Amino acid sequence: MIDLKDKKILVTGGGGFLGGHVIRALLAHGAQEKDITVPREGEYDLRKEEDCTRAAEGQHLVIHLAAKVGGIGFNQTNPGELFYDNMIMGARVVHAAHRAGVEKILLLGTICAYPKFTTVPFKEENLWNGYPEETNAPYGLAKKALLTIAEAYRAQYHLDAIYLLPVNLYGPGDTFDERKSHVIPALIRKIADAKKKGDNAIEAWGTGRATREFLYVEDAAEGIVSALLRYDKSDPVNLGSGMEISIKDLVGLICRLMDYQGKIRWDATKPDGQPRRRLDVSRAEREFGFRAKTDFEGGLAKTIAWYHASLAS
Amino acid sequence: MIDLKGKKILITGGAGFLGSHIVRVLVGRGVSESLIVVPRFETHDLRKRSACEAMVDGVQLVVHAAGTTGDAEFHRDHPAEIIHDNLVMGVELMDAARRAGAEKFVAIGSATEYPENAPLPYREENLWTGAVASSHAPYTIAKKMLLVQGQAYRAQYGFNAVHLLLTNMYGPGSETRKGFVITNIIRRILGAQREGKAYIEVWGTGQATRDFLYVADAAEGVVQALEAYDDASPVNLGSGWEISIRELTELIARLMGFEGEIRWDKEKPEGPPRRMLDITKAERAFGFSPKTTLAEGLKATIAWHVANSQ
Numbered sequence: 096m097i098d099l100k101d102k103k104i105l106v107t108g109g110g111g112f113l114g115g116h117v118i119r120a121l122l123a124h125g126a127q128e129k130d131i132t133v134p135r136e137g138e139y140d141l142r143k144e145e146d147c148t149r150a151a152e153g154q155h156l157v158i159h160l161a162a163k164v165g166g167i168g169f170n171q172t173n174p175g176e177l178f179y180d181n182m183i184m185g186a187r188v189v190h191a192a193h194r195a196g197v198e199k200i201l202l203l204g205t206i207c208a209y210p211k212f213t214t215v216p217f218k219e220e221n222l223w224n225g226y227p228e229e230t231n232a233p234y235g236l237a238k239k240a241l242l243t244i245a246e247a248y249r250a251q252y253h254l255d256a257i258y259l260l261p262v263n264l265y266g267p268g269d270t271f272d273e274r275k276s277h278v279i280p281a282l283i284r285k286i287a288d289a290k291k292k293g294d295n296a297i298e299a300w301g302t303g304r305a306t307r308e309f310l311y312v313e314d315a316a317e318g319i320v321s322a323l324l325r326y327d328k329s330d331p332v333n334l335g336s337g338m339e340i341s342i343k344d345l346v347g348l349i350c351r352l353m354d355y356q357g358k359i360r361w362d363a364t365k366p367d368g369q370p371r372r373r374l375d376v377s378r379a380e381r382e383f384g385f386r387a388k389t390d391f392e393g394g395l396a397k398t399i400a401w402y403h404a405s406l407a408s
Numbered sequence: 409m410i411d412l413k414g415k416k417i418l419i420t421g422g423a424g425f426l427g428s429h430i431v432r433v434l435v436g437r438g439v440s441e442s443l444i445v446v447p448r449f450e451t452h453d454l455r456k457r458s459a460c461e462a463m464v465d466g467v468q469l470v471v472h473a474a475g476t477t478g479d480a481e482f483h484r485d486h487p488a489e490i491i492h493d494n495l496v497m498g499v500e501l502m503d504a505a506r507r508a509g510a511e512k513f514v515a516i517g518s519a520t521e522y523p524e525n526a527p528l529p530y531r532e533e534n535l536w537t538g539a540v541a542s543s544h545a546p547y548t549i550a551k552k553m554l555l556v557q558g559q560a561y562r563a564q565y566g567f568n569a570v571h572l573l574l575t576n577m578y579g580p581g582s583e584t585r586k587g588f589v590i591t592n593i594i595r596r597i598l599g600a601q602r603e604g605k606a607y608i609e610v611w612g613t614g615q616a617t618r619d620f621l622y623v624a625d626a627a628e629g630v631v632q633a634l635e636a637y638d639d640a641s642p643v644n645l646g647s648g649w650e651i652s653i654r655e656l657t658e659l660i661a662r663l664m665g666f667e668g669e670i671r672w673d674k675e676k677p678e679g680p681p682r683r684m685l686d687i688t689k690a691e692r693a694f695g696f697s698p699k700t701t702l703a704e705g706l707k708a709t710i711a712w713h714v715a716n717s718q
Contacts, residue, residue, distance in 0.1 A: 143457070144456070144457070172564070173564060174559075174560035174563045174564050175506075175557075175560045175561040175563065175564035175565055175567075176564065177560070178556060178557050178560040178561075179499065179503050179557065179560075182495070182499055182553060182557070183496070183499055183500065183503075186491075186492060186495050186496050186499070187496070189492075190492050190496075193488070210536075223523070223538060223539035223540075224537070224538050224539070225536060225537065225538075226536035232556070233556055233557075233559070233560035236553065236556045237553070237556070240495070240549050240550075240553050243491060243545055243546055243549040244488075244491055244492070244495075244546075246487070246545070246546075247487035247488040247490070247491045247492075247545075247546040248488045250487045250488070251485070251486060251487050251488035251489065252488055254488075
């Protein structure tokens, strides 16, 4: 087990939604604020080799969270950008970490790396058995290639590179920007807007039949830090909560929590995305004792409260 | 159909085995040598973004045939270099080409991109059914990502990126690629003849079958695709037939006048039992039709090795 005291830690994407929570978890596990580096946009472009070299210099640990992401709409219109940014950033960050002689690097994959059709719950050993859901394939595959990179650097250079596959995250601090938001913040925003305007109906994408698993962001951060401290193998590990809910039930639940009685109009011409998503979370528990703590309704209530507070401020 | 005359064409790996044959085919099509750009590693390290940008400047067409690869031992000992070099080189080159306004990008991929469990003969729609062989995964995944990138760039930017899946190649000049089966057999026989040995040893049982494409035919196929194939889906380039390693070895021995014994070392690995590409898509899409018979191709290859052996 790694002692975080006196470790210099680079957290790419540390200014993002998940990153902020990961930094908090690092501090709670003994890291010191002065030892954590977050490469800020404007100062560092991690698609560039020299910026990665500069960021990795003198670091002991690297957590690579930086990613270009979006919801289905953004994924459909920007596949090239999503592929290039994620692929080149990952390849260059790992290479720079190796050159800088870091002790360990944690890479974050995504549930979008899984095949569109695979047995539920998704098991790590089935990761390569099929093509991902088309709308997020360029993003999912670029992230999946980071696993092969991690394995290759471990094999050739003995770099302790580990790879996690988190499910869809939600929680305070999420992106509510319409263009890039994922389903939970998008729905919260839509309902809040409808309530404000007095609309008695909202529109939702797809049929509502697709299912998703959600992991509360603070739990995800705790899982990431646990893996950093205790996991040293090249096998990928799912990071999830093990729950599964249909989009239809999700909408119902958020409406109830936000006290909205309007109608839901399902726009079935819009894509559902992957039909079902739920991870097998047993490997994370076995390998580094991770288990998500937050119940879904409680997590949603906190997220809604955070959104209202962010509007007020 | 693109008329290649008057186009400025970048051939990465243009000094290599396949690349040099591609250059020859282009010249045969009337492309002026002054318009063919072949980057040299000493001056242009394509793992650097700046080198990619310099190379694509003013170029209309790109054939990306460069790659870091080698024999099984090289793949075992250098996986990180292999994935890093191939991935960074390809991804940056394609992105630089798109930004510079190139008209078309042809990526040279490999039959190793097929999963270990893909049904035979390999058909393009079965590229994603399972994991690729772990022994070559770093190379294979780097190449496969160029297919993903090309498809994503076509969708977002309308960029004309094409991906070809090439089978094992052989032909004159293959000495730079250690570990290729035909090269190995020829060299062993040459060695036995030189030393007066009455036998050669070959790895495996000889029962495994492979598909071999003569390099000049492969180069012709690449140029045909450059001229006439404009689709996101990948295309196989193979010979359309398969041969067992045993028959192949016997044929080479006959062509070289070697009458000694062929000893099969059954303890040694021989890789997957069969490998063969279905080439009907390439035939249909751009009239690909490999012309060289195995005997003709082997004769030319043997002659080259005889001339170039010390």
